[in-house]
Amino acid sequence: MKLNALRTFKRSPITRLNSHEEVRPIPTLERLGYDSWFQRHADEKQLAAHGIARVIAVHKDRYVISQGDNEIIAELSGNLLYGADSPMDLPTTGDWVYADAYDDDTHAIIYGVMPRKTLLKRKAVGKLVEFQLIAANIDTAFVVQSLNENFNIARLERYLVMINESGIEPVILLSKSDLVVENKMGNEEHEDTLKRIRAVAPNVLVMAFSNLNDAHISEIAQLLTPGLSYCLLGSSGVGKTSLLNSLLGHEKFETKAVSNIQSKGRHTTTSRQLIALESGAIILDTPGMRELGGLFVDHGLDETFSEITDLIQQCRFSDCSHTNEKGCAILPALEAGAISPERYQNFQKLKKESDFNQLSYSEKRQKDKQLGKLIKRTIKNKRR
Ligand code: GDP
Ligand code: ZN
Numbered sequence: 209m210k211l212n213a214l215r216t217f218k219r220s221p222i223t224r225l226n227s228h229e230e231v232r233p234i235p236t237l238e239r240l241g242y243d244s245w246f247q248r249h250a251d252e253k254q255l256a257a258h259g260i261a262r263v264i265a266v267h268k269d270r271y272v273i274s275q276g277d278n279e280i281i282a283e284l285s286g287n288l289l290y291g292a293d294s295p296m297d298l299p300t301t302g303d304w305v306y307a308d309a310y311d312d313d314t315h316a317i318i319y320g321v322m323p324r325k326t327l328l329k330r331k332a333v334g335k336l337v338e339f340q341l342i343a344a345n346i347d348t349a350f351v352v353q354s355l356n357e358n359f360n361i362a363r364l365e366r367y368l369v370m371i372n373e374s375g376i377e378p379v380i381l382l383s384k385s386d387l388v389v390e391n392k393m394g395n396e397e398h399e400d401t402l403k404r405i406r407a408v409a410p411n412v413l414v415m416a417f418s419n420l421n422d423a424h425i426s427e428i429a430q431l432l433t434p435g436l437s438y439c440l441l442g443s444s445g446v447g448k449t450s451l452l453n454s455l456l457g458h459e460k461f462e463t464k465a466v467s468n469i470q471s472k473g474r475h476t477t478t479s480r481q482l483i484a485l486e487s488g489a490i491i492l493d494t495p496g497m498r499e500l501g502g503l504f505v506d507h508g509l510d511e512t513f514s515e516i517t518d519l520i521q522q523c524r525f526s527d528c529s530h531t532n533e534k535g536c537a538i539l540p541a542l543e544a545g546a547i548s549p550e551r552y553q554n555f556q557k558l559k560k561e562s563d564f565n566q567l568s569y570s571e572k573r574q575k576d577k578q579l580g581k582l583i584k585r586t587i588k589n590k591r592r
Contacts (some may be wrong), residue, residue: 234278237262240482241345241490243436246304249323258306258319263299263344264482266494271299272480273307273316280309282316296329297321300341301481302437326375328439342496343481345437346351348377350428352442352451355416356387361404362554367441368409369512369558379413379431380405383447386418401443408512408551419450429455434488441497452493455485513555516547 240262250260261273261280271282282297282305292298299305302323309315328342328349349368353359359382371378388398398416405414413431417424428451432438440448481494509517516538520528524535531539541547 238435239276239484239488240264240274241435243435244306245325246322251306251320251322254306254320254322258308261305261307261316261319262482263301263303263305265480266299266301271318273318274482276484278313280313280316282307282318285317285319288319295328295339295341298341300327300344302344302346302492303305325454328370328374328376330370335393340496343439343492343494346374346376346439346492347433347436348379348438349374349496350379350381350438350440350451352381352383352440352446352448353357354384354387354446355382355398355401359401361408361550362557363443364405365408365512366558368412369509371441372512378409379430380409380415381451382414382416383451384418385416385424386420407548417451419447419454425451425454429487432485432487432489435490437482437490437492439492439497452483452491456483457490488530509555513551513558516552516555519547525538551586 210318242260242262246260249342259275261275261282263271263282264274265272268364269283271284273280273282288298291504299318299321299476301322305318306320307316307318310317312562324344326346327344328346329339349367349371351364351371353364364380368378385398402414402416402517405412415431417428419425427563432455440452481492483493485492505521519537519541520530522537523530523533525533528538530536531537538547538552542549542552
């Protein structure tokens with residue numbers, strides 16, 4: 209296909225800057241969350257050569273980018289695609305990119321990814337050390353669990369670990385409060401739940417809410433700051449879609465999130481993964497968020513279980529198994545009740561999972577086989 213003469217995106221004053229001088233970004237970019245942080249961290253050569261846009265959806269190798277008032281189908285430049293060492297080097301939803309539009313804005317080419325404030329990623333299943341990007345530049349993640357059946361402190365910790373690991377600020381939302389307050393046990397149970405959450409996440413904001421309660425929804429809406437990006441994480445069925453609907457107002461959600469993006473000359477149907485609320489806040493909702501299962505943990509574990517990991521540093525042996533070693537710092541702390549056994553168990557579970565995720569594929573298969581054999585053996589023994 210022959211390209212028309214190159215036409216870059218409308219240039220904002222930013223793109224012509226040669227110094228780190230503060231200049232207000234153009235309002236449409238700002239509406240999508242562009243701020244002085246990106247301005248300061250941008251690559252000046254790329255800025256001088258290209259426009260800026262945010263990735264609002266990714267579908268395999270097809271990207272949709274926007275500058276706030278437009279949506280253009282984009283692909284990666286050859287240099288970006290073939291020069292990438294890992295998936296980390298490629299754009300994901302929420303990324304700010306250097307890009308130019310061609311052919312009367314019917315399509316665009318992405319030349320580079322701007323530095324990221326945060327990155328939400330997960331370990332890709334069955335690959336060596338690869339991970340899958342879920343979304344970039346999310347400021348705050350709402351972890352949603354329902355008070356009636358889904359609430360699970362270990363799962364909550366798992367989400368907090370992942371969020372801490374990503375550099376994102378967590379907020380805990382407990383949904384379906386209407387279902388627990390109605391029975392008499394409800395309030396006591398609720399208090400107990402809050403206590404358990406405070407024990408694992410003392411500095412995280414916790415809110416109980418019902419999607420059926422308008423006052424609750426507006427309280428949550430007030431937590432949203434214009435220009436910041438948010439996401440909703442949690443198991444399916446806990447009420448994330450309902451909350452998103454409530455925040456958007458039903459009609460808007462239907463028209464916005466499921467709207468077809470049709471660029472001139474080409475018919476394409478894509479669902480948006482980045483939604484700008486009227487209030488100015490931005491919500492990211494990518495398919496990857498719905499399947500957050502694998503965990504890629506490094507310092508996230510340390511942050512979430514700091515009292516435990518701090519103690520482990522004090523064990524005499526660096527490979528202490530905390531079972532019978534002399535000079536172990538964990539055993540006496542467990543005995544004295546300084547660490548709760550429940551929390552220690554969760555830590556061990558997550559640590560095992562994290563270690564497992566960091567094994568190579570062949571090592572994993574080996575482990576799986578051993579585990580398979582062990583299970584078979586156990587079943588056999590039971591049958592005897
Ligand atoms: P998602 O899978 O997390 O997006 O959950 P949905 O928003 O699709 O909700 C799952 C189910 O829970 C639906 O049947 C909703 O009507 C229901 N639901 C959502 N929020 C509430 C709530 O606050 N209270 C009650 N009682 N039901 C809710
Ligand atoms: Zn120890």
